[in-house]
Amino acid sequence: ETGVTQTPRHLVMGMTNKKSLKCEQHLGHNAMYWYKQSAKKPLELMFVYSLEERVENNSVPSRFSPECPNSSHLFLHLHTLQPEDSALYLCASSQDRSGRSYNEQFFGPGTRLTVL
Amino acid sequence: AQSVTQPDIHITVSEGASLELRCNYSYGATPYLFWYVQSPGQGLQLLLKYFSGDTLVQGIKGFEAEFKRSQSSFNLRKPSVHWSDAAEYFCAVVGAGSQGNLIFGKGTKLSVKP
Numbered sequence: 001e002t003g004v005t006q007t008p009r010h011l012v013m014g015m016t017n018k019k020s021l022k023c024e025q026h027l028g029h030n031a032m033y034w035y036k037q038s039a040k041k042p043l044e045l046m047f048v049y050s051l052e053e054r055v056e057n058n059s060v061p062s063r064f065s066p067e068c069p070n071s072s073h074l075f076l077h078l079h080t081l082q083p084e085d086s087a088l089y090l091c092a093s094s095q096d097r098s099g100r101s102y103n104e105q106f107f108g109p110g111t112r113l114t115v116l
Numbered sequence: 117a118q119s120v121t122q123p124d125i126h127i128t129v130s131e132g133a134s135l136e137l138r139c140n141y142s143y144g145a146t147p148y149l150f151w152y153v154q155s156p157g158q159g160l161q162l163l164l165k166y167f168s169g170d171t172l173v174q175g176i177k178g179f180e181a182e183f184k185r186s187q188s189s190f191n192l193r194k195p196s197v198h199w200s201d202a203a204e205y206f207c208a209v210v211g212a213g214s215q216g217n218l219i220f221g222k223g224t225k226l227s228v229k230p
Contacts, residue, residue, distance in 0.1 A: 004159070042120070043206070043220040056217070090159055102148055102167075102210055105218065107159035 002026055004108035006091050012114045015081060021111045023074040023091030030096040032074040033105065034066060037088040049074060050097040081115045088112050118143050120207050122221035129197050130229050137192040137224050139207030149190040150208040150218070151181055160206065166190065177201070202228045 004025045013019050025032065034046040048056035049068040063085075065077040074091055088110045094103040121140045129135055141147060148167050152160040164175025171183040181192045190207060207221045 006159075009157075040222065042222050043218075045217050048217070092160075104162060104165070107152075107161070109157065109159040112157075 004091055004093055004106050006089075006108040006111050008111060009109065010112045010114075012116065013078070013081065014116050015083070017081075018077070018079040020078065021076040021089055021091075021113075023076075023108055025072055025074075025091075025093035025106070025108075027093055027106060029093040029106075030071050031094045031103070032068060032071070033092040033094075034074065034076055035090040035092065037090055037110070039087075043090070046076075048097070055097065078113075081113075083115050086113055086115045118209065118219050120209050120219055120221035122205075122207055122224050124224045125222070126225045126227065128227040128229060131199050132196050135192075135194045135197045135201070135226070137205050137207075137226070139190045139192065139221060140188050141190065141207070141209045142188065143209050143219075147209045149181075149183060150210075151175065151179070151190070151192045152206045152208060153177075153203050154206065154223075155203045163192070163205075197226075197228055199228045199230065202226055 007022045031050045033048050036044045036046055045058050046060045047066045052068045063080050067075040090110045091108040092105040094105045119142045123138050150165045151163040153163050154160050163179050164173050164181055166173050166183045174180050179194050181190055183190050204223045204225045206223045208218045210216050210218050
């Protein structure tokens with residue numbers, strides 16, 4: 001595998017279910033991101049991890065719980081979601097978040113989530 | 117507030133025709149600018165980026181973009197569109213020299229007719 005991979009690619013869940021999205025990057029990067037892409041809205045940054053530490057949480061509801069066990073893996077744990085949470089969830093990684101230079105983000109293919 | 121505007125939600129062009137997708141940004145500091153493309157069912161792929169220097173930047177797949185500071189614009193162009201260019205295109209901005217977050221526009225969907 002190369003680049004950024006995400007599993008599953010599609011997920012349908014009920015509002016009472018608990019599920020997890022997985023992201024893995026094979027680029028040797030130190031920073032990872034979760035984005036939400038809803039119809040007719042710009043991409044929304046949800047969480048940022050740098051060296052496995054959460055450095056940003058953009059007012060995301062607690063029903064979304066991220067986990068970064070190491071610099072290569074990122075999870076998004078989902079529970080008691082609402083239908084409006086249906087969206088494409090994209091993972092990205094970048095070299096790091098340190099220093100003065102901006103580091104390009106590389107995106108995975110996304111998980112299409114449908115909440116019934 | 118920082119923002120990116122892509123005025124065209126959906127554009128249809130004929131194969132072989134030229135293409136220009138518009139992007140305007142509002143950013144208080146010197147921006148870094150990006151164009152991404154998203155094919156159906158795929159993630160975002162970087163087409164090109166502007167950090168500094170020559171304001172006309174070349175990207176992959178024959179795309180180019182021109183940074184015009186006076187107009188706060190970063191329009192994407194291609195001289196001859198191919199059917200495989202049908203996708204959604206996103207413009208994004210981040211503060212130069214910062215670890216700030218990318219700010220995306222809402223995207224422009226491109227359809228290509230034969």
